[in-house]
Amino acid sequence: MSKYIAVDIGGTKILGSLFNEDGKILSRHKVKTGAHRGREAVLQTLYGVIDELFQSDVKSMGVLIPGVVRDGKYVQMCSNVPFENMNLSKLLEDRYQVPVLLGNDVSLAVYGEWRHAGYNEKHVIGVFVGTGLGGGFIFDGKLYTGRGAAAEIGHIPYKDNNILCGCGRIGCAETEAGKIGMLHFIEKEQKRGVSSSLFECISPGQMFHTNDLYDAWKQGDPLAKKVIKRSVRALAVTLGTLNTLLHPELFILGGGVMESFYEDICEELHNKMLSHTMPALSGGVRFVRCCLGDDAGITGAYYLAKEAVDEPRL
Ligand SMILES: [Zn+2]
Known part of the structure:
Protein backbone atom coordinates (compact mmCIF):
# COMPACT_ATOMS: atom_id res chain seq x y z
CA MET A 1 0.00 0.00 0.00
CA SER A 2 1.32 3.43 -0.92
CA LYS A 3 1.90 6.05 1.74
CA TYR A 4 2.36 9.82 1.64
CA ILE A 5 3.92 12.37 3.98
CA ALA A 6 2.46 15.82 4.58
CA VAL A 7 4.45 18.43 6.50
CA ASP A 8 3.25 21.74 7.89
CA ILE A 9 6.15 24.16 8.40
CA GLY A 10 5.00 26.93 10.71
CA GLY A 11 6.74 29.71 12.61
CA THR A 12 6.31 27.91 15.94
CA LYS A 13 6.05 24.22 15.06
CA ILE A 14 6.77 21.72 12.32
CA LEU A 15 4.10 19.05 12.10
CA GLY A 16 4.52 15.96 9.93
CA SER A 17 1.88 13.32 9.23
CA LEU A 18 2.05 9.97 7.50
CA PHE A 19 -1.04 9.17 5.41
CA ASN A 20 -2.17 5.91 3.89
CA GLU A 21 -3.72 5.63 0.43
CA ASP A 22 -7.21 6.32 1.76
CA GLY A 23 -6.23 9.57 3.42
CA LYS A 24 -6.10 8.18 6.94
CA ILE A 25 -3.42 9.61 9.23
CA LEU A 26 -1.25 6.74 10.47
CA SER A 27 1.16 8.74 12.61
CA ARG A 28 2.19 12.26 13.47
CA HIS A 29 5.35 13.92 14.64
CA LYS A 30 5.54 17.48 15.93
CA VAL A 31 8.51 19.57 17.08
CA LYS A 32 9.27 23.23 17.73
CA THR A 33 10.57 25.08 14.68
CA GLY A 34 13.13 27.17 16.56
CA ALA A 35 13.18 29.62 13.64
CA HIS A 36 15.64 31.95 15.44
CA ARG A 37 18.38 29.29 15.01
CA GLY A 38 18.67 30.01 11.30
CA ARG A 39 18.10 28.15 8.06
CA GLU A 40 20.47 25.21 8.43
CA ALA A 41 19.28 24.30 11.93
CA VAL A 42 15.59 24.51 10.93
CA LEU A 43 16.33 22.37 7.88
CA GLN A 44 17.91 19.70 10.11
CA THR A 45 14.82 19.83 12.34
CA LEU A 46 12.61 19.36 9.27
CA TYR A 47 14.70 16.35 8.18
CA GLY A 48 14.30 14.94 11.69
CA VAL A 49 10.49 15.17 11.47
CA ILE A 50 10.44 13.47 8.06
CA ASP A 51 12.99 10.80 9.10
CA GLU A 52 10.69 9.87 11.97
CA LEU A 53 7.79 9.20 9.55
CA PHE A 54 9.54 8.02 6.38
CA GLN A 55 9.04 4.43 5.24
CA SER A 56 10.11 2.62 2.08
CA ASP A 57 6.57 2.69 0.63
CA VAL A 58 6.24 6.49 0.86
CA LYS A 59 5.49 7.60 -2.71
CA SER A 60 5.61 11.41 -2.41
CA MET A 61 5.47 14.35 -0.03
CA GLY A 62 3.48 17.57 0.24
CA VAL A 63 4.82 20.51 2.24
CA LEU A 64 2.90 23.54 3.52
CA ILE A 65 4.79 26.84 3.39
CA PRO A 66 3.60 29.99 5.18
CA GLY A 67 4.42 32.18 2.21
CA VAL A 68 4.84 32.37 -1.53
CA VAL A 69 5.72 29.23 -3.50
CA ARG A 70 6.73 29.18 -7.17
CA ASP A 71 5.89 26.21 -9.42
CA GLY A 72 5.16 23.98 -6.43
CA LYS A 73 8.94 23.76 -5.88
CA TYR A 74 10.61 26.99 -4.89
CA VAL A 75 10.06 29.04 -1.70
CA GLN A 76 10.13 32.67 -2.73
CA MET A 77 8.89 34.25 0.49
CA CYS A 78 8.34 32.63 3.88
CA SER A 79 6.84 34.25 7.00
CA ASN A 80 8.60 33.54 10.30
CA VAL A 81 10.70 30.67 8.91
CA PRO A 82 14.18 31.32 7.38
CA PHE A 83 13.47 29.47 4.11
CA GLU A 84 13.24 32.43 1.72
CA ASN A 85 14.61 32.06 -1.81
CA MET A 86 15.30 28.38 -1.44
CA ASN A 87 14.70 25.34 -3.65
CA LEU A 88 13.32 23.30 -0.78
CA SER A 89 11.74 20.63 -2.92
CA LYS A 90 15.08 19.82 -4.60
CA LEU A 91 16.78 19.46 -1.22
CA LEU A 92 14.06 17.09 -0.02
CA GLU A 93 13.89 15.15 -3.30
CA ASP A 94 17.68 14.63 -3.27
CA ARG A 95 17.54 13.35 0.27
CA TYR A 96 14.42 11.15 0.12
CA GLN A 97 14.28 10.24 -3.61
CA VAL A 98 10.51 10.83 -3.93
CA PRO A 99 8.62 13.73 -5.57
CA VAL A 100 8.10 16.69 -3.21
CA LEU A 101 5.45 19.33 -3.86
CA LEU A 102 5.22 22.62 -1.97
CA GLY A 103 2.16 24.83 -1.56
CA ASN A 104 0.93 27.86 0.35
CA ASP A 105 -0.52 26.78 3.71
CA VAL A 106 -3.86 28.60 3.42
CA SER A 107 -4.47 27.63 -0.21
CA LEU A 108 -3.80 24.01 0.63
CA ALA A 109 -6.08 24.17 3.67
CA VAL A 110 -8.90 25.24 1.33
CA TYR A 111 -7.97 22.46 -1.08
CA GLY A 112 -7.93 19.92 1.76
CA GLU A 113 -11.39 20.97 2.94
CA TRP A 114 -12.76 20.82 -0.60
CA ARG A 115 -11.28 17.44 -1.50
CA HIS A 116 -12.02 15.84 1.85
CA ALA A 117 -15.70 16.88 1.90
CA GLY A 118 -16.17 15.89 -1.76
CA TYR A 119 -18.19 18.97 -2.69
CA LEU A 292 -11.17 19.59 9.35
CA GLY A 293 -9.96 22.19 11.87
CA ASP A 294 -6.17 22.18 12.24
CA ASP A 295 -5.84 19.18 9.89
CA ALA A 296 -7.11 21.06 6.81
CA GLY A 297 -3.62 22.10 5.67
CA ILE A 298 -1.92 18.71 5.97
CA THR A 299 -4.94 17.07 4.33
CA GLY A 300 -4.50 19.46 1.37
CA ALA A 301 -0.75 18.66 1.30
CA TYR A 302 -1.59 14.94 1.29
CA TYR A 303 -3.87 15.37 -1.76
CA LEU A 304 -1.21 17.49 -3.49
CA ALA A 305 1.39 14.76 -2.90
CA LYS A 306 -0.92 11.91 -3.92
CA GLU A 307 -2.16 13.60 -7.09
CA ALA A 308 1.40 14.37 -8.17
CA VAL A 309 2.19 10.66 -8.47
CA ASP A 310 -1.28 9.24 -9.18
CA GLU A 311 -2.37 11.80 -11.77
CA PRO A 312 0.78 13.51 -13.01
CA ARG A 313 0.09 16.82 -14.72
CA LEU A 314 2.57 17.09 -17.57
ZN1 LIG B 1 -2.41 44.15 4.22
Whole structure:
Protein backbone atom coordinates (compact mmCIF):
# COMPACT_ATOMS: atom_id res chain seq x y z
CA MET A 1 0.00 0.00 0.00
CA SER A 2 1.32 3.43 -0.92
CA LYS A 3 1.90 6.05 1.74
CA TYR A 4 2.36 9.82 1.64
CA ILE A 5 3.92 12.37 3.98
CA ALA A 6 2.46 15.82 4.58
CA VAL A 7 4.45 18.43 6.50
CA ASP A 8 3.25 21.74 7.89
CA ILE A 9 6.15 24.16 8.40
CA GLY A 10 5.00 26.93 10.71
CA GLY A 11 6.74 29.71 12.61
CA THR A 12 6.31 27.91 15.94
CA LYS A 13 6.05 24.22 15.06
CA ILE A 14 6.77 21.72 12.32
CA LEU A 15 4.10 19.05 12.10
CA GLY A 16 4.52 15.96 9.93
CA SER A 17 1.88 13.32 9.23
CA LEU A 18 2.05 9.97 7.50
CA PHE A 19 -1.04 9.17 5.41
CA ASN A 20 -2.17 5.91 3.89
CA GLU A 21 -3.72 5.63 0.43
CA ASP A 22 -7.21 6.32 1.76
CA GLY A 23 -6.23 9.57 3.42
CA LYS A 24 -6.10 8.18 6.94
CA ILE A 25 -3.42 9.61 9.23
CA LEU A 26 -1.25 6.74 10.47
CA SER A 27 1.16 8.74 12.61
CA ARG A 28 2.19 12.26 13.47
CA HIS A 29 5.35 13.92 14.64
CA LYS A 30 5.54 17.48 15.93
CA VAL A 31 8.51 19.57 17.08
CA LYS A 32 9.27 23.23 17.73
CA THR A 33 10.57 25.08 14.68
CA GLY A 34 13.13 27.17 16.56
CA ALA A 35 13.18 29.62 13.64
CA HIS A 36 15.64 31.95 15.44
CA ARG A 37 18.38 29.29 15.01
CA GLY A 38 18.67 30.01 11.30
CA ARG A 39 18.10 28.15 8.06
CA GLU A 40 20.47 25.21 8.43
CA ALA A 41 19.28 24.30 11.93
CA VAL A 42 15.59 24.51 10.93
CA LEU A 43 16.33 22.37 7.88
CA GLN A 44 17.91 19.70 10.11
CA THR A 45 14.82 19.83 12.34
CA LEU A 46 12.61 19.36 9.27
CA TYR A 47 14.70 16.35 8.18
CA GLY A 48 14.30 14.94 11.69
CA VAL A 49 10.49 15.17 11.47
CA ILE A 50 10.44 13.47 8.06
CA ASP A 51 12.99 10.80 9.10
CA GLU A 52 10.69 9.87 11.97
CA LEU A 53 7.79 9.20 9.55
CA PHE A 54 9.54 8.02 6.38
CA GLN A 55 9.04 4.43 5.24
CA SER A 56 10.11 2.62 2.08
CA ASP A 57 6.57 2.69 0.63
CA VAL A 58 6.24 6.49 0.86
CA LYS A 59 5.49 7.60 -2.71
CA SER A 60 5.61 11.41 -2.41
CA MET A 61 5.47 14.35 -0.03
CA GLY A 62 3.48 17.57 0.24
CA VAL A 63 4.82 20.51 2.24
CA LEU A 64 2.90 23.54 3.52
CA ILE A 65 4.79 26.84 3.39
CA PRO A 66 3.60 29.99 5.18
CA GLY A 67 4.42 32.18 2.21
CA VAL A 68 4.84 32.37 -1.53
CA VAL A 69 5.72 29.23 -3.50
CA ARG A 70 6.73 29.18 -7.17
CA ASP A 71 5.89 26.21 -9.42
CA GLY A 72 5.16 23.98 -6.43
CA LYS A 73 8.94 23.76 -5.88
CA TYR A 74 10.61 26.99 -4.89
CA VAL A 75 10.06 29.04 -1.70
CA GLN A 76 10.13 32.67 -2.73
CA MET A 77 8.89 34.25 0.49
CA CYS A 78 8.34 32.63 3.88
CA SER A 79 6.84 34.25 7.00
CA ASN A 80 8.60 33.54 10.30
CA VAL A 81 10.70 30.67 8.91
CA PRO A 82 14.18 31.32 7.38
CA PHE A 83 13.47 29.47 4.11
CA GLU A 84 13.24 32.43 1.72
CA ASN A 85 14.61 32.06 -1.81
CA MET A 86 15.30 28.38 -1.44
CA ASN A 87 14.70 25.34 -3.65
CA LEU A 88 13.32 23.30 -0.78
CA SER A 89 11.74 20.63 -2.92
CA LYS A 90 15.08 19.82 -4.60
CA LEU A 91 16.78 19.46 -1.22
CA LEU A 92 14.06 17.09 -0.02
CA GLU A 93 13.89 15.15 -3.30
CA ASP A 94 17.68 14.63 -3.27
CA ARG A 95 17.54 13.35 0.27
CA TYR A 96 14.42 11.15 0.12
CA GLN A 97 14.28 10.24 -3.61
CA VAL A 98 10.51 10.83 -3.93
CA PRO A 99 8.62 13.73 -5.57
CA VAL A 100 8.10 16.69 -3.21
CA LEU A 101 5.45 19.33 -3.86
CA LEU A 102 5.22 22.62 -1.97
CA GLY A 103 2.16 24.83 -1.56
CA ASN A 104 0.93 27.86 0.35
CA ASP A 105 -0.52 26.78 3.71
CA VAL A 106 -3.86 28.60 3.42
CA SER A 107 -4.47 27.63 -0.21
CA LEU A 108 -3.80 24.01 0.63
CA ALA A 109 -6.08 24.17 3.67
CA VAL A 110 -8.90 25.24 1.33
CA TYR A 111 -7.97 22.46 -1.08
CA GLY A 112 -7.93 19.92 1.76
CA GLU A 113 -11.39 20.97 2.94
CA TRP A 114 -12.76 20.82 -0.60
CA ARG A 115 -11.28 17.44 -1.50
CA HIS A 116 -12.02 15.84 1.85
CA ALA A 117 -15.70 16.88 1.90
CA GLY A 118 -16.17 15.89 -1.76
CA TYR A 119 -18.19 18.97 -2.69
CA ASN A 120 -19.68 18.92 -6.21
CA GLU A 121 -18.96 22.62 -6.75
CA LYS A 122 -15.94 23.25 -8.97
CA HIS A 123 -15.61 27.03 -8.45
CA VAL A 124 -14.82 27.57 -4.79
CA ILE A 125 -13.43 30.32 -2.58
CA GLY A 126 -12.11 29.48 0.87
CA VAL A 127 -11.96 32.20 3.52
CA PHE A 128 -10.15 31.79 6.83
CA VAL A 129 -10.81 34.35 9.55
CA GLY A 130 -8.33 34.02 12.37
CA THR A 131 -5.44 36.21 13.49
CA GLY A 132 -5.50 37.58 9.95
CA LEU A 133 -7.72 36.97 6.95
CA GLY A 134 -6.56 34.42 4.38
CA GLY A 135 -8.02 32.51 1.52
CA GLY A 136 -7.69 30.09 -1.34
CA PHE A 137 -9.20 29.66 -4.80
CA ILE A 138 -10.31 26.54 -6.61
CA PHE A 139 -11.36 27.15 -10.20
CA ASP A 140 -12.61 24.43 -12.52
CA GLY A 141 -11.74 21.87 -9.87
CA LYS A 142 -8.11 22.94 -9.63
CA LEU A 143 -6.24 24.92 -7.03
CA TYR A 144 -5.47 28.35 -8.46
CA THR A 145 -2.37 30.16 -7.19
CA GLY A 146 -1.65 32.58 -10.04
CA ARG A 147 2.06 33.29 -10.10
CA GLY A 148 2.36 31.71 -6.66
CA ALA A 149 0.50 33.88 -4.19
CA ALA A 150 -3.09 34.30 -5.38
CA ALA A 151 -5.93 34.70 -2.87
CA GLU A 152 -4.28 37.11 -0.41
CA ILE A 153 -7.82 38.26 0.24
CA GLY A 154 -7.07 39.86 3.60
CA HIS A 155 -5.00 42.48 1.80
CA ILE A 156 -7.70 43.70 -0.55
CA PRO A 157 -7.98 47.44 0.16
CA TYR A 158 -11.05 47.94 2.33
CA LYS A 159 -11.18 51.33 4.01
CA ASP A 160 -9.14 54.46 4.56
CA ASN A 161 -9.08 53.73 8.31
CA ASN A 162 -5.49 54.78 9.00
CA ILE A 163 -4.68 51.33 10.42
CA LEU A 164 -1.33 49.93 9.33
CA CYS A 165 -1.56 46.34 8.14
CA GLY A 166 1.18 43.74 8.66
CA CYS A 167 1.80 43.83 4.89
CA GLY A 168 2.84 47.48 5.05
CA ARG A 169 -0.28 49.07 3.56
CA ILE A 170 -3.06 51.01 5.25
CA GLY A 171 -6.65 49.81 5.57
CA CYS A 172 -6.55 46.23 4.22
CA ALA A 173 -9.66 44.12 4.92
CA GLU A 174 -7.86 42.16 7.64
CA THR A 175 -7.27 45.32 9.68
CA GLU A 176 -10.98 45.11 10.61
CA ALA A 177 -11.96 41.50 9.89
CA GLY A 178 -9.16 39.55 11.63
CA LYS A 179 -8.15 39.26 15.27
CA ILE A 180 -5.12 41.58 15.00
CA GLY A 181 -7.48 44.28 13.72
CA MET A 182 -10.03 43.46 16.40
CA LEU A 183 -7.40 43.74 19.14
CA HIS A 184 -6.26 47.09 17.77
CA PHE A 185 -9.85 48.35 17.98
CA ILE A 186 -10.45 46.91 21.48
CA GLU A 187 -7.29 48.60 22.81
CA LYS A 188 -8.28 51.89 21.20
CA GLU A 189 -11.70 51.73 22.82
CA GLN A 190 -10.09 50.90 26.17
CA LYS A 191 -7.97 54.06 25.94
CA ARG A 192 -11.13 56.04 25.17
CA GLY A 193 -12.49 54.86 28.51
CA VAL A 194 -15.45 52.76 27.38
CA SER A 195 -16.39 49.85 29.64
CA SER A 196 -16.38 46.23 28.56
CA SER A 197 -15.92 42.78 30.07
CA LEU A 198 -13.38 42.16 27.28
CA PHE A 199 -10.74 44.20 29.09
CA GLU A 200 -10.53 41.47 31.74
CA CYS A 201 -9.45 39.01 29.04
CA ILE A 202 -6.68 40.96 27.36
CA SER A 203 -3.15 41.58 28.56
CA PRO A 204 -0.88 44.12 26.89
CA GLY A 205 1.01 42.74 23.90
CA GLN A 206 -0.97 39.49 23.85
CA MET A 207 -3.67 38.18 21.55
CA PHE A 208 -7.05 37.49 23.16
CA HIS A 209 -8.77 34.09 23.02
CA THR A 210 -11.63 33.86 20.52
CA ASN A 211 -13.71 32.03 23.16
CA ASP A 212 -13.52 35.08 25.46
CA LEU A 213 -14.74 37.33 22.67
CA TYR A 214 -17.52 34.85 21.89
CA ASP A 215 -18.66 34.68 25.53
CA ALA A 216 -18.71 38.49 25.82
CA TRP A 217 -20.60 38.74 22.52
CA LYS A 218 -23.17 36.13 23.64
CA GLN A 219 -23.71 38.07 26.87
CA GLY A 220 -24.42 41.21 24.88
CA ASP A 221 -21.25 43.14 25.73
CA PRO A 222 -21.55 46.32 23.61
CA LEU A 223 -17.85 46.43 22.63
CA ALA A 224 -17.83 42.73 21.63
CA LYS A 225 -20.94 43.42 19.54
CA LYS A 226 -19.20 46.34 17.86
CA VAL A 227 -16.05 44.29 17.15
CA ILE A 228 -18.02 41.53 15.43
CA LYS A 229 -20.24 43.98 13.56
CA ARG A 230 -17.12 45.64 12.21
CA SER A 231 -15.59 42.30 11.21
CA VAL A 232 -18.80 41.11 9.50
CA ARG A 233 -18.99 44.38 7.56
CA ALA A 234 -15.39 44.04 6.31
CA LEU A 235 -15.98 40.37 5.44
CA ALA A 236 -19.23 41.17 3.62
CA VAL A 237 -17.55 43.78 1.43
CA THR A 238 -14.59 41.45 0.74
CA LEU A 239 -16.75 38.42 -0.05
CA GLY A 240 -19.10 40.56 -2.14
CA THR A 241 -16.13 41.81 -4.16
CA LEU A 242 -14.89 38.24 -4.67
CA ASN A 243 -18.40 37.05 -5.57
CA THR A 244 -18.76 39.75 -8.21
CA LEU A 245 -15.26 39.26 -9.56
CA LEU A 246 -15.05 35.46 -9.60
CA HIS A 247 -18.69 34.26 -9.47
CA PRO A 248 -18.03 31.12 -7.39
CA GLU A 249 -20.56 28.43 -6.49
CA LEU A 250 -19.35 27.89 -2.95
CA PHE A 251 -17.62 29.74 -0.12
CA ILE A 252 -15.89 27.55 2.48
CA LEU A 253 -15.51 29.51 5.73
CA GLY A 254 -13.04 28.60 8.44
CA GLY A 255 -10.41 29.84 10.88
CA GLY A 256 -10.71 30.36 14.63
CA VAL A 257 -13.21 33.23 14.45
CA MET A 258 -15.51 31.27 12.11
CA GLU A 259 -15.20 28.14 14.23
CA SER A 260 -16.74 30.07 17.12
CA PHE A 261 -19.14 32.41 15.34
CA TYR A 262 -20.20 30.62 12.13
CA GLU A 263 -23.64 29.41 13.24
CA ASP A 264 -24.49 32.80 14.72
CA ILE A 265 -23.35 35.05 11.90
CA CYS A 266 -23.44 33.04 8.66
CA GLU A 267 -26.94 34.15 7.63
CA GLU A 268 -26.23 37.82 8.30
CA LEU A 269 -22.87 37.56 6.52
CA HIS A 270 -24.46 35.84 3.52
CA ASN A 271 -27.17 38.52 3.21
CA LYS A 272 -24.69 41.37 3.63
CA MET A 273 -22.29 39.76 1.15
CA LEU A 274 -25.12 39.65 -1.42
CA SER A 275 -25.84 43.32 -0.84
CA HIS A 276 -22.23 43.98 -1.91
CA THR A 277 -22.48 41.76 -5.00
CA MET A 278 -23.54 42.86 -8.47
CA PRO A 279 -27.29 41.99 -8.33
CA ALA A 280 -27.26 39.85 -11.49
CA LEU A 281 -24.59 37.60 -9.92
CA SER A 282 -26.11 37.25 -6.47
CA GLY A 283 -28.14 34.03 -6.85
CA GLY A 284 -27.22 30.54 -5.79
CA VAL A 285 -23.89 30.91 -4.02
CA ARG A 286 -23.63 28.63 -0.98
CA PHE A 287 -21.78 28.98 2.33
CA VAL A 288 -20.36 25.98 4.19
CA ARG A 289 -18.23 25.72 7.28
CA CYS A 290 -14.80 24.07 7.39
CA CYS A 291 -14.82 20.65 9.00
CA LEU A 292 -11.17 19.59 9.35
CA GLY A 293 -9.96 22.19 11.87
CA ASP A 294 -6.17 22.18 12.24
CA ASP A 295 -5.84 19.18 9.89
CA ALA A 296 -7.11 21.06 6.81
CA GLY A 297 -3.62 22.10 5.67
CA ILE A 298 -1.92 18.71 5.97
CA THR A 299 -4.94 17.07 4.33
CA GLY A 300 -4.50 19.46 1.37
CA ALA A 301 -0.75 18.66 1.30
CA TYR A 302 -1.59 14.94 1.29
CA TYR A 303 -3.87 15.37 -1.76
CA LEU A 304 -1.21 17.49 -3.49
CA ALA A 305 1.39 14.76 -2.90
CA LYS A 306 -0.92 11.91 -3.92
CA GLU A 307 -2.16 13.60 -7.09
CA ALA A 308 1.40 14.37 -8.17
CA VAL A 309 2.19 10.66 -8.47
CA ASP A 310 -1.28 9.24 -9.18
CA GLU A 311 -2.37 11.80 -11.77
CA PRO A 312 0.78 13.51 -13.01
CA ARG A 313 0.09 16.82 -14.72
CA LEU A 314 2.57 17.09 -17.57
ZN1 LIG B 1 -2.41 44.15 4.22
